Amino acid sequence: MKSLVVVGAQWGDEGKGKVVDYLAAGADSVARFQGGNNAGHTLLVDGRQVILHLIPSGVLHDRTRCYIGPGVVLDPGVFLEEIETLKAIGTCTKERLMLSERLHVILEPHKRIEAARELAARDSKIGTTRRGIGPAYEARAARKGIRACDLIRGGKDFEKKIDQLLEEWNYLLAGLYKEQPVHKDDVLEKCEKFGRELKPYVGDVPGEIEKDLEQGRAVLFEGAQGSLLDCDHGTYPYVTSSNTIAGAVCTGCGIGPTRIKKVLCVAKAYTTRVGEGPFPTELEDELGERLRVKGGEFGATTGRPRRCGWLDMTALKYALDRNGGTALAITKLDVLAGLEEINICTGYETDRGLIHTVPPSIEIFEKCKPVFETFPGFDKDSLEGVDSMEGLPREARAYLDRVEEMAGIPIEMISIGPERNRTLVKGAGPWV
Numbered sequence: 110m111k112s113l114v115v116v117g118a119q120w121g122d123e124g125k126g127k128v129v130d131y132l133a134a135g136a137d138s139v140a141r142f143q144g145g146n147n148a149g150h151t152l153l154v155d156g157r158q159v160i161l162h163l164i165p166s167g168v169l170h171d172r173t174r175c176y177i178g179p180g181v182v183l184d185p186g187v188f189l190e191e192i193e194t195l196k197a198i199g200t201c202t203k204e205r206l207m208l209s210e211r212l213h214v215i216l217e218p219h220k221r222i223e224a225a226r227e228l229a230a231r232d233s234k235i236g237t238t239r240r241g242i243g244p245a246y247e248a249r250a251a252r253k254g255i256r257a258c259d260l261i262r263g264g265k266d267f268e269k270k271i272d273q274l275l276e277e278w279n280y281l282l283a284g285l286y287k288e289q290p291v292h293k294d295d296v297l298e299k300c301e302k303f304g305r306e307l308k309p310y311v312g313d314v315p316g317e318i319e320k321d322l323e324q325g326r327a328v329l330f331e332g333a334q335g336s337l338l339d340c341d342h343g344t345y346p347y348v349t350s351s352n353t354i355a356g357a358v359c360t361g362c363g364i365g366p367t368r369i370k371k372v373l374c375v376a377k378a379y380t381t382r383v384g385e386g387p388f389p390t391e392l393e394d395e396l397g398e399r400l401r402v403k404g405g406e407f408g409a410t411t412g413r414p415r416r417c418g419w420l421d422m423t424a425l426k427y428a429l430d431r432n433g434g435t436a437l438a439i440t441k442l443d444v445l446a447g448l449e450e451i452n453i454c455t456g457y458e459t460d461r462g463l464i465h466t467v468p469p470s471i472e473i474f475e476k477c478k479p480v481f482e483t484f485p486g487f488d489k490d491s492l493e494g495v496d497s498m499e500g501l502p503r504e505a506r507a508y509l510d511r512v513e514e515m516a517g518i519p520i521e522m523i524s525i526g527p528e529r530n531r532t533l534v535k536g537a538g539p540w541v
């Protein structure tokens with residue numbers, strides 16, 4: 110069985126898209142299993158940048174099949190637009206893209222309710238991407254969601270579902286938030302169009318994945334967001350509304366845990382976070398700004414500046430454990446080049462002494478003070494021309510050795526630039 114899960118091990122934007130694009134050269138299929146278009150995965154291939162929100166990052170490889178699993182919440186408009194963008198650059202998705210008939214769709218009212226809720230929350234807002242992710246997952250849990258199969262079927266049954274939803278949507282929008290109500294005809298018209306346009310892409314994704322695995326094809330599972338944004342294991346309530354850890358592959362694609370072979374956790378050589386919520390190693394000074402500018406740390410989905418800080422090994426180790434990570438990919442090492450010193454957080458100082466994990470209570474996490482270990486930096490130009498792990502400067506290797514030691518799993522990939530070919534791999538790489 111050849112299966113590899115790639116997940117983010119921080120607060121998202123770790124460079125999963127780049128890692129998946131690189132590894133997809135060895136994959137027969139790539140599947141998304143959770144989240145939606147709150148994700149923004151950036152690929153840079155032959156000088157061309159492609160940002161994907163829903164379609165798996167294996168799509169630039171012509172022979173790779175791309176699946177969107179039942180655990181994803183899908184905004185039909187964004188999905189159809191993404192197909193058009195790919196078409197415009199000569200990437201054909203028609204025959205090799207399939208989305209699950211069971212996945213839940215995001216409709217306009219979900220986005221409007223989320224925006225109104227965030228606005229009303231003022232100081233306690235989450236800082237969401239406002240893509241309707243939360244309300245769509247809420248509807249799923251409340252057993253009132255609209256799925257791809259419903260959109261396609263349409264008819265009287267569908268209208269009945271919308272009638273029920275409209276009552277609640279308008280109670281929230283017009284009643285609670287004093288916004289304009291949603292009109293039934295507008296919703297139905299859009300849904301009818303989406304149903305028609307999604308139909309050619311809809312299929313039995315879990316069945317296809319199971320077949321791929323049975324027949325020995327290599328399947329790559331692409332995570333979105335990061336483990337610290339997981340709704341159960343992340344820094345709740347400042348999290349997303351899905352499970353983002355590797356275990357979510359099983360529920361999100363409908364395959365059993367026995368089908369997962371390897372879990373590659375992706376982390377930046379430092380840390381970033383978009384949106385609200387505690388971030389113990391955040392640098393709110395010139396150094397943070399330097400990382401933001403050099404690392405191009407602006408959200409691929411919302412354009413918001415990302416908060417930047419030192420590598421938090423305590424939070425990372427917690428994330429690796431929640432994922433059962435078998436290997437680590439460290440990205441954006443080049444962004445640290447030229448710093449005199451580099452810090453790694455190895456624990457948190459709290460009222461009750463030193464701790465080495467992420468506490469469950471956000472009020473305690475907010476007060477955690479990072480304890481750092483300091484390493485000498487490496488030269489600004491020292492990564493130019495490096496094409497193997499062995500070729501890395503001595504100081505960079507010492508830094509990575511310590512990360513590996515604290516992680517307790519091997520670093521099998523290092524990324525030293527946004528381009529596909531600025532990637533260093535240990536031995537035969539994560540597939541083996």
Ligand code: GDP
Binds near residue numbers: 151
């Ligand atoms: P994702 O959401 O995890 O796929 O990450 P994003 O695409 O949102 O953010 C990562 C950003 O870093 C993108 O702009 C990538 O092109 C870029 N990137 C990825 N790896 C590297 C790297 O090793 N070095 C540099 N400088 N940029 C990188």
Ligand code: IMO
Binds near residue numbers: 235333383
């Ligand atoms: P990728 O896949 C970084 C963050 C939002 C917000 C919180 C909840 O590109 O790594 P949501 O819209 O999901 O309800 O927002 O989660 N967030 C991300 N941060 N990268 C992402 O995805 C994110 N997806 C959601 O900023 O703090």
Ligand code: MG
Binds near residue numbers: 121148150409
């Ligand atoms: Mg991103």
